[in-house]
Amino acid sequence: MTAATPAPFTADDYEARMRRAAEAAADAGLDGVLVAPGPDLVWLTGYRPVETERLTLLVLRAGQDPALVVPVLEAPDAAKSAGAPALTLHDWADGTDPYAAAEPLMGRAGRFGISDNGWALHLLGLQKLLPATRYSALTEVLPMLRAVKDEAELERLAAAGAAADQAFEEIRKVRFADRRESEVSHDLAELLRRFGHSQVDFTIVASGPNGANPHHEADERVIENGDMVVLDFGGLKDGYGSDTSRTVHVGEPDDEERKVHDIVREAQEAGFRAVRPGAACQDVDRAARAVIEAAGYGEHFIHRTGHGIGVTTHEPPYMVEGEEQPLVPGMCFSVEPGIYLPGRFGVRIEDIVTVTEDGGRRLNDTSREMVIVD
DSSP states (O other), rough: OOOOOOOOOOOOHHHHHHHHHHHHHHHTOEEEEOTTTTTTHHHHHHHHOOOSSSEEEEEEEEOOOOEEEGGGGGHHHHSTTGGGGGGGEEEETTTTTTTHHHHHHOOOOOEEEOOTOOOOOHHHHHHHHHHHHEEHHHHOOOOOTTTTHHHHHHHHHHHHHHHHHHHHHHHHHOOOTTTTTHHHHHHHHHHHHHHSSSSSEEEEEEEEEGGSSTTTTOOBBBOTTTOEEEEEEEEEETTEOOOOEEEEEESSOHHHHHHHHHHHHHHHHHHHHHTTTBBBHHHHHHHHHHOOOOOOOOGOOOOOOOEOOOOSEEEEESSSSOOOBBBBBBEEEEEEOEEETTTTTTEOBBBBEEOOOOSEESSSSEEEEEEEOO
């Protein structure tokens, strides 16, 4: 049974986001923000065009109405988007210079933040027409733009996490032994869809020695009795992401497998306990990593402890050494330490966590204890 579909975001919601982005850009010393098709455009406007070589570009500047440069043949669809009432559309036709449509909105000079997935083709076109303009990636200049979620976004993330939990509770019931990783991966994807995901981004099933590769793609390896199996899966439900990991064992584990699993579980708990307003992102990484290093497995924890999540499954902030960004209520990110023993097995345990006024709250609630499967 899936949760009810939440009410859609309104034109007022999108207008507030665009205004906030323009003001944040001005505060950062930018002359504006340029947003190409992709997750930033969806979050700011609700518009999700087909991504082609034709220029579509949202221009946001403090003191100026939000404007969307759009191919004339796509203007009718843009006008139907949820955020359209808050936008001024500026269309251009094939055979004309699309960058000339952006020029009056940008001016002849200035420094702009541009969404990370903007095409080089378009950036170079703007630079050619407007040589006095300069550009920086949004992740660099406005990394926290989407990081702090409002209540409606938190509800969607919590629902996505709950749906992923339902998928785990079902997948642990299936038979693992003597089946290919790809078959279990397919089962997991179908479960995510059954519980409301419209998009499945990944269903990692990494058994035995494959578990030592954190981003292993499920292949034709047959899962054997005695294997540790890392499950890492997620996608989008109602536009917001899920991402969780649990490590199960086929049959009874040996003493070292139990030990390593317990260490990772303790590290994940330590990372979660480090979440509180005002703590630095790197503090979460340090807390989890300290447990694994103290146990003698530090060299086998080979990735950051976490990443932000929202309209994409990976976005700022990142829980990694050197990231001093303070945690703020409403931020959502993964806490996912792991130990990876090459040629043998791996263990990872991951929850999505949101920062609250006095600490953190998990958005995944399935057991973090060792789960035995058939």
